Amino acid sequence: MEIGKKLPEYRLFIHPKDVKELRSDIWNDDPVSAKLTIDGKKFEVDLAYRGSHIRDFPKKSFTVSFYKPPMYRNAKVFHLNAEFKDPSLIRNKLSFDFFHDIGCLAPQARFIFLKLNGKNEGVYLELESVDDHFLTNRKLPLGPIFYAVDGDANFSLMSDLDKEVKKSLSVGYEQKSGVIEDEFHLQKMIMQINTIPREDFEKEIVQYMNVDKYLRWLAGVVLTQNFDGFVHNYALYQNRETGQYEIIPWDYDATWGRDVNGEEMRSDYLRMEGFNTLTARILDCQTYRRQYKKLLEEILHNQFTLAYLQPKIESMYRFIRPYLLMDPYKRESIDFFDQEPEYIYRFIEARAAYITSKLNLLD
Template identity: 55%
Template sequence: MQNDVMQNDVMQNDVLPTLSIFIEPKLLKVLKSNVWNEEPIASKLVVDNIPYKIGITYRGDLTRKFRKKSYRIDFGEYNEIFEGRELHLNAEYCDPSLIRNKLSFDFFKDIGGISPECKHIFVAINGSPMGIYLQLESVDDLFLHKRKLPYGPIFYASNHHANFSLLTPKHKPKPSLLSGYERKLGNDEDNLDLEMFICKVNTIPRGDFGKEIIRYMDVKKYLLWLCGVICTQNYDAFTHNYTLYRNGETGLYEMIPWDYDATWGRDCNGGIMEYDYVPIKGYNTLTARLLDVKEIRQQYRLLLEEILETSFTTAALESRITNLHKQLRPYLSVDPYKKKSIDMFDNEPDLILRFISDRNSYLWSHLKDLT
């Protein structure tokens, strides 16, 4: 789709970047025939009338079954324009606001964490509009290089087995300590190191945990990540929606957020998630063991108090929410998967702001649980 198609509805300075993807009909049929295929399909990406050879696959887990698909774009080599070898195009299909992922990643940066760069775009395939998407930076070696972070192994938490436990969420023994993880960067020795870390999380004696765990992970950065998860209320983040990075200089594990559309008052199916659904102490074995240590629990409380006073307030976030909504609003009518839900989209800013207000009050009232 060319930008001039949008001009009737959108002022020039509000136009989203358009990514036009062209796939031969027979290859498009191959792509659609198996949503779980990970082999990139040869295609072409055109942006600002400049063509790029790419491979394309679907991405995600449950999202592959949705009508509006998410995609992974593979350039095959480093692309200077896009500053990466690959892109993730998230459909945000179950998020009526289409902004929760971006709002979350920006929030993590506000509180001093790191997260992928992202921006909203408009996607067309073979001239047909696919709608509004979120273009996401890949968490890989280039991600580290851009942030001047030391090279180190990266693992994607690919399913709910990545809960830092010896058992699955259904309380059955895991087939492997690496169950739930997909290595993005590193080697077999890094696999062994991650297995050792998970083992240590589960076997260090209670009295020694506080002084021993700091040899394996950056506790302060984990607590900062925990604050972000607790405020945005990403229920799945404790077992799934994160990337694990081991700093090449310190040798310590750090957490990077990933997939935050089920946040700010809605769940992974787009339903309402009440503001008090996730407790202030969160979930998973690692979080429980950390917060069992008084000194760490107090450190978490101090970090959370500061965030509740400054970054996680309606005053701090209202303009950002309003601006994102305003930017996307003209595109709802040309998004074939969202044009029938414009009324719901228009109600989302108030819903998100109400969640922030209620969640903030709830967390303040439960700070006593961290004494």
Template identity: 55%
Template sequence: MSIQSEVPLYKIFIHPLDFKELRSDIWCDDPVIAKLMIGKKKYDIDIVYRGSHIRKFKKKSYRIEFPRNDFMVKELHFNAEYMDKSLLRNKLSLDFFSSIGTLSPESSYVRININGLHQGVYLQLESVDRHFLYRRNLPDGPIYYAEDDDANFSLMSPIDEDVKESLDSGYSRKEGTDEDDLFLKELIYKINTLSKSHFEKEIVKYIDIDKYFRWLSGVICTQNFDGFVHNYALYRREDTGLFEMIPWDYDATWGRDINGIIMDFDYIPITGYNTLTARLLDVHSFRKYYRRLLQNILNKEFTVEYLRPKIISMHELLRPYVLKDPYIKKDIQVFDKEPQIIIDFIKDRNLYLRKHLSDLE
């Protein structure tokens, strides 16, 4: 987990007519052109609001694209983290996933100014796309975003409790071709139709088991209730043909839910949810592997000793800027209490998971 030493200022300039158009319909996904200035460097960008329910908040979140690809990335997300008064949970989660061996987006804090008006502190997130793979020297491969609860690895939709219209329902393809969709459909089909006697031998031809259990451990530790059926991306490596999980949007974690309300530390069981997890944990060898991996994480990375210094450093970095953030400075007392809430959650969640390791025997 890297710790920032400063929070840079990003200045965005949008023509008044374009800015009026952007604000006229918060649900419109058509970007407007703008300029981005970082220090003395200027970039042409397209900018639009991002997210679903978060578009209704006073402090908007944004997605920007670089048409000329002159910023080493094609796309960036600026998250307001409006419901997380600590501003810490999303970054802490994504960094935690990285520390336990899961592919995870890089993130950093920035300050945003639009047309001379200060918008406050934002979390900058890299997009999970071909550039994400390139920066990590990873092979090409299709990438799918899990967009809703249909991405539960089942043939049944939890939304209407009926058979899904398509095997790849719940996903949108970020990278890849129509031909790649067949691999995703085959994955869902195999998960749901392989007999118990054949599942252990066959599923390893489709899923990187080690990477899946590392991801599952991250979801279990951070307690992201939505993380089992969306808030993730699927990446299929061309060299191995195996799928891996990549976390996304992890602000509803570390003891709070999507509405910012305190969530009991024992809300999500050690076995998690979704069809794929249930089938994997029904196999003794896989269950044993997950138990050993999770126990190692509970001993090392998911501890107060490991995470507390990072939490405190991030909090101290952000505090001066939170005091100047027009949308959240009024919540400074809440902001100051959040690190201890997160630390208490880690302690309680760790103890809870340790007690339930025996469930995996």
């Protein structure tokens, strides 16, 4: 981030009756109309609360959909995340930048300052939506995108929620883009993951999954220690040219040593092998297990180091700290915020040491 650069200011106006409607039922996904001003340019947008448990927090998160003009920064939709439980506010962005740096698809994120009906609402993280525009902006072939919306997105024939056989192999997913037939291919992929014979798995799984990208994603989940990341907090994109799926991280605030409630999480809490059916089957193949080990060694040497990450973290802190003093939800906890860089640095060192000590298990 450039030193001296100002945080973009977004000014949102919602009619009082629509504010009342929003607040009357925080679980209602129906949007209300709003006006948004960015850099002097005015937009008419649809606005809705976003998230699951985060809707209960005092500082709300939003989904913004543009309709007049219909696009902003080559996007139709973006999300404004309050990052309410993350005392640092940077974990999501730090994670997505890290995933990008290790060769994974990941949403772009930037900090903004939000004013709502003239009052300071505080520092938010603007998150790129994973949709057709996400693909177009990266010059990728359009293809189906599925969001993993609950614990049944575990690549298994069995439900992770009730431990019964799934009624449908697409349960746990919400289709974001594509056509109806794409759901059948998703179901076929999950069936193949579970039924390809062990001796054939290494050569046949590449018909369905980009294994290199999956292993990079796996390394990212493991190193940032997103405990929910294996059965939730991701999207699947199928490249129509190759037929292979790639996996995209989502909602990574519960990382870098803290859980979903912002509480401390031990640096050895998540094992190096992770979990879910697909991960287990891929790591059962010696070739892929060795590839994963080599990848972890490279990332531990290059990107998952204090020398690499500390300047990025310090830059984010310097950038947003002055604005937190104007954030009505965060300014009283500024001392807690100031302690977080050192906390994250300790986590990086401890997590790197833990993973390094376990690498021999992949031999």
